[in-house]
Amino acid sequence: MRAVTYVKNNTVEIHDKPVPEIAPDEVLLKVGGAGLCHSDIAIIGMGDDNPLIGGTLGHEVSGTVEKLGADVQNWQVGDRALVALILACGQCRECLAGRDNQCETVYPREALAPLSPGIGSPGGMADYIAVKSHHLDPIGDLDLVAAAPLADAALTPMHAINTVRDRMTGDATVVTIGLGGLGHMALQILAATTGARIIALDTDPEKLAYAEAHGADLAIPSDGSAASRILAETRGVGADVVFDFVGVQPTVDLARAVVRGGGAIRFVGLGEGSFSYVAGSSSPLPWGVNIERAYGGNRSDMRHAVALARAGKIGVEVVEYSLDDAVQAFDDLHHGRIQGRAVLVP
Ligand SMILES: [Zn+2]
Ligand SMILES: [Zn+2]
Structure with missing residues (x-):
């Protein structure tokens, strides 16, 4: 499959990678849209010895369930979903207190950021992504391309506003x-x-x-x-x-x-x-x-953002790019040529 890969300082390329195998608690999501964020530009500008080199980018991801792991319940093939920004454990003290954007399991104090798709885990600028089912939220009939940026571009301001x-x-x-x-x-x-x-x-x-x-x-x-x-x-x-x-x-x-x-x-x-x-x-x-x-947001903030979008009260201004044009999209964002949010569509 195609995967937008951080290869060296300020450089991304589209690489051919295998479609991910899924664990029993994961689903394979066919990516519908992957938003491009200023933090992607920041990440790929962090030098030639960044541990994220070689990884697939993309932390704003929507898609359709393609395949279910053996233990997955409550999801069906064909369901449409948004991937949580932060791959929180759901069980630690911070998660249980509703501060899953500070999950202590996926956010060691010295880390760049909590574990996210595209930031320490394979991201969604690809044809497919494997995701634990508990990191997915349903999006109803929202357009997949317009929904993808809700995972960060709406979640993060929602969280800051809610505080x-x-x-x-x-x-x-x-x-x-x-x-x-x-x-x-x-x-x-x-x-x-x-x-x-x-x-x-x-x-x-x-x-x-x-x-x-x-x-x-x-x-x-x-x-x-x-x-x-x-x-x-x-x-x-x-x-x-x-x-x-x-x-x-x-x-x-x-x-x-x-x-x-x-x-x-x-x-x-x-x-x-x-x-x-x-x-x-x-x-x-x-x-x-x-x-x-303020960092990211919690799952409650994400649901709040999705609900407002489903009600037509907020909407992302999308600039759509084919996944094949990812390098151009990065360049356009880097040079301030995007009004709203660029979304890569496989
Ligand atoms: Zn971001
Ligand atoms: Zn946690």
């Missing part, structure tokens, strides 16, 4: 920075599930036009005047919650500059911006600010 949901009351102001793959879903989730006033930022005028049409109350350029604009819009108080889906230095600085006292910041984007904490009264951070380095 601060109680702050997003009708009189709250939320700032969301970056309207790419995750950010355009965050905007829709905020609009569909909170009553907060939404200020959306990006550097791309097309993405700002998209935001205005998809629930932003105000869409403004992410530039040097953005902080003063947001403060002016909030009586000088600042925003209740700031989501940073970019994570470069200017956006990290912007988040800190506009969060209100007692507000919250969720850093999601992996742009290598940095943030130093000063434990003193000279700190530029207002008192009471809550900050989280």
